Amino acid sequence: MTRAGASAPATVRPALGFLLPYAVGTLLLVVVPALLTFRYALTDYTGVGEPRYTGLDNVRRLGQDPFLRAALTASALHVVIAVPLRLLAATTLGLMLAAPRPGGRWYRAAVYLPTVVPDIALALLFLWVLNPLFGPLNGLLGALGLPQPAWLATTWGARLGVVLMLLLPIGEAFLVVLATRRQVNARLYEAAALDGAAPWQQLRHITLPLLAPVLVLLAVRDTVLTLQVNFVPAYVLTDGGPANATLYLPIYIYDQAFEFAAFGYGALLTAVLLLLTLLAVGLQLALVRRWRIVR
Amino acid sequence: MTLRLAGVRKSYGAVTALAGVDLEVGEGELLAVVGPSGSGKSTLLRVVAGLEPLTEGRVLIGGRDVTTLSPHRRDVAMVFQDYALYPHMTVRGNLSFGPRLRRQATTDTRERVERLSGQLGLAGLLDRYPDQLSGGQQQRVALARAMLREPRVYLFDEPLASLDAQLRAAARAEIVELHRRLGTTTLHVTHDQAEAMTVGDRVAVLADGALQQVGPPQQLYDEPANSFVARFLGSPPMNLLPGGGVLGGAAGTLVGVRPEDLELDPAGPIEGEVVVVEALGSETVLAVAVADHRLAVRTGPRAPQRPGERVRLVVDPARRHVFDVTTGARR
Numbered sequence: 160m161t162r163a164g165a166s167a168p169a170t171v172r173p174a175l176g177f178l179l180p181y182a183v184g185t186l187l188l189v190v191v192p193a194l195l196t197f198r199y200a201l202t203d204y205t206g207v208g209e210p211r212y213t214g215l216d217n218v219r220r221l222g223q224d225p226f227l228r229a230a231l232t233a234s235a236l237h238v239v240i241a242v243p244l245r246l247l248a249a250t251t252l253g254l255m256l257a258a259p260r261p262g263g264r265w266y267r268a269a270v271y272l273p274t275v276v277p278d279i280a281l282a283l284l285f286l287w288v289l290n291p292l293f294g295p296l297n298g299l300l301g302a303l304g305l306p307q308p309a310w311l312a313t314t315w316g317a318r319l320g321v322v323l324m325l326l327l328p329i330g331e332a333f334l335v336v337l338a339t340r341r342q343v344n345a346r347l348y349e350a351a352a353l354d355g356a357a358p359w360q361q362l363r364h365i366t367l368p369l370l371a372p373v374l375v376l377l378a379v380r381d382t383v384l385t386l387q388v389n390f391v392p393a394y395v396l397t398d399g400g401p402a403n404a405t406l407y408l409p410i411y412i413y414d415q416a417f418e419f420a421a422f423g424y425g426a427l428l429t430a431v432l433l434l435l436t437l438l439a440v441g442l443q444l445a446l447v448r449r450w451r452i453v454r
Numbered sequence: 455m456t457l458r459l460a461g462v463r464k465s466y467g468a469v470t471a472l473a474g475v476d477l478e479v480g481e482g483e484l485l486a487v488v489g490p491s492g493s494g495k496s497t498l499l500r501v502v503a504g505l506e507p508l509t510e511g512r513v514l515i516g517g518r519d520v521t522t523l524s525p526h527r528r529d530v531a532m533v534f535q536d537y538a539l540y541p542h543m544t545v546r547g548n549l550s551f552g553p554r555l556r557r558q559a560t561t562d563t564r565e566r567v568e569r570l571s572g573q574l575g576l577a578g579l580l581d582r583y584p585d586q587l588s589g590g591q592q593q594r595v596a597l598a599r600a601m602l603r604e605p606r607v608y609l610f611d612e613p614l615a616s617l618d619a620q621l622r623a624a625a626r627a628e629i630v631e632l633h634r635r636l637g638t639t640t641l642h643v644t645h646d647q648a649e650a651m652t653v654g655d656r657v658a659v660l661a662d663g664a665l666q667q668v669g670p671p672q673q674l675y676d677e678p679a680n681s682f683v684a685r686f687l688g689s690p691p692m693n694l695l696p697g698g699g700v701l702g703g704a705a706g707t708l709v710g711v712r713p714e715d716l717e718l719d720p721a722g723p724i725e726g727e728v729v730v731v732e733a734l735g736s737e738t739v740l741a742v743a744v745a746d747h748r749l750a751v752r753t754g755p756r757a758p759q760r761p762g763e764r765v766r767l768v769v770d771p772a773r774r775h776v777f778d779v780t781t782g783a784r785r
Contacts, residue, residue, distance in 0.1 A: 344536070344538065346534050346536060346538035347538050347540060347541075349500075349503075349505050349525075349532075349534070349538065350532070350534065350538040350539075350540075350599075351540075351551075352504075352505065352524070352525045352526065353503060353505075353525045353526055353530070353531065353532055353552075354526065354551055354552035354555055354599075354603075355526035355552060355555045355556050356526075356551075356555055360555060364540075364551070365540065368542040369541070369542055371542075454542060454583070
């Protein structure tokens with residue numbers, strides 16, 4: 160125990176007791192597997208048998224892997240499109256539905272509802288929604304005289320199809336925005352109205368700046384989620400295709416580790432994904448500081 | 455610029471917040487509106503500011519009907535009880551937000567912000583955020599924000615309520631001084647009767663959404679229009695007893711005597727027993743039990759009376775107030 164720990168107030172010791180289960184869980188379920196993954200990353204482990212240390216062979220393979228480039232492109236495009244749109248949807252709906260009005264709870268429930276639908280069910284639903292021939296989306300587009308893309312059969316159709324599906328489960332970000340907006344002192348809007356601020360100016364100068372810290376948090380969280388946790392829906396909806404347009408890194412890692420028996424290489428790809436996630440989050444936080452989004 | 459409210463009614467569903475208020479604030483006058491919580495005084499202010507639509511009636515500023523105008527077109531400035539400073543802006547940002555929205559020249563605004571903050575003792579604080587300021591400093595920023603507006607009418611919504619007692623007395627004097635210097639028509643809402651009496655050129659007493667009495671502070675104190683005003687103004691409040699009792703008066707009336715108008719007199723007609731002695735330094739308040747009632751008696755400092763002592767009191771008949779027991783109106 161450090162000297163600071165020794166002089167810590169008496170309330171710290173019981174708190175450590177409460178933290179212990181989480182510390183054990185983190186150690187067993189996150190830290191140990193992560194260390195194992197890093198160790199497997201430099202082996203030819205296939206999932207069975209004994210792993211054999213192969214030095215930097217796997218790293219050299221990264222540079223020559225054409226599928227990795229496709230996977231990186233797919234993941235990058237996905238994050239760049241999906242995160243802003245999901246955030247925009249959650250923020251817009253959160254702000255629109257924050258004010259108490261009759262029936263508001265039903266709208267709020269409706270926005271949150273898709274979030275409790277299991278990924279797999281949502282993906283199966285969207286296989287139907289996006290069906291170019293008898294899906295309701297193209298039916299609607301056709302009725303409006305708009306072009307009816309062959310959603311999951313073209314590269315951009317598939318990319319946007321997955322994004323479209325992921326625009327539904329935004330309940331958590333929606334709730335956070337809603338709760339934050341309700342915390343804002345109503346007097347600020349009255350003061351702004353007296354200062355002559357029109358509604359959009361109040362949004363621009365009062366609401367968004369006060370929401371900024373929370374929006375940054377949500378953006379970081381959504382980046383991590385979108386990069387890493389979109390496996391199930393994308394796997395069911397497109398399985399990486401067509402032409403590897405939706406071969407997101409998690410799918411490619413799964414393919415390598417469990418379909419192609421290259422567990423060691425998959426482990427290295429996992430480390431790459433971790434690094435990329437850190438980079439993306441770091442970039443966001445640097446921009447936040449640079450643009451002084453948060454005081 | 456005069457401010458006039460004509461037949462102003464405001465209800466929220468079945469609840470009536472303002473039940474037909476007619477009120478005029480004269481050119482350059484500071485009118486203090488006072489009432490207990492829930493009396494509708496804040497609603498009154500918000501109706502004038504345009505933050506709440508009226509159910510009925512009209513609001514006129516300088517003869518112009520502003521009833522349907524949005525808040526910023528009414529040319530009023532408001533100081534809120536919790537100041538409502540924008541927490542994400544510096545003091546400078548808070549002050550120049552309005553002028554910026556009104557597209558006033560930046561250099562001109564900067565100059566006015568500097569000058570005004572100098573006058574209000576905020577000069578070194580312009581780059582601080584509101585949460586880095588003391589309560590008194592925040593209050594002065596809120597005041598400065600209102601002053602930059604150079605409005606035709608100031609609206610103060612309990613601007614001193616969030617300050618501690620010592621600061622409040624100083625700020626009260628500052629407001630009076632400021633009002634004298636600016637000479638702008640001001641509506642000052644407070645729940646504190648002492649504050650209303652000290653800042654107001656005139657005082658309006660509000661209860662249950664209706665005006666009880668409007669007049670100069672001393673007049674309200676000396677000639678309360680009804681038993682509510684009598685009880686509400688003054689500390690300790692006026693002694694009010696049913697007529698025909700120890701304070702005299704006919705049956706069916708309420709008879710009131712202020713604590714300072716009851717005098718200790720060995721030959722006085724009212725006899726009672728001292729129950730509590732409150733020594734306040736500059737004065738002493740005795741609670742005297744007389745028959746089934748208690749009378750508050752104000753006497754000088756260092757009063758020799760002790761609890762349990764029997765005393766005799768006399769009422770100055772010219773200072774006796776008589777109210778109707780059912781309507782409460784002055785007789």
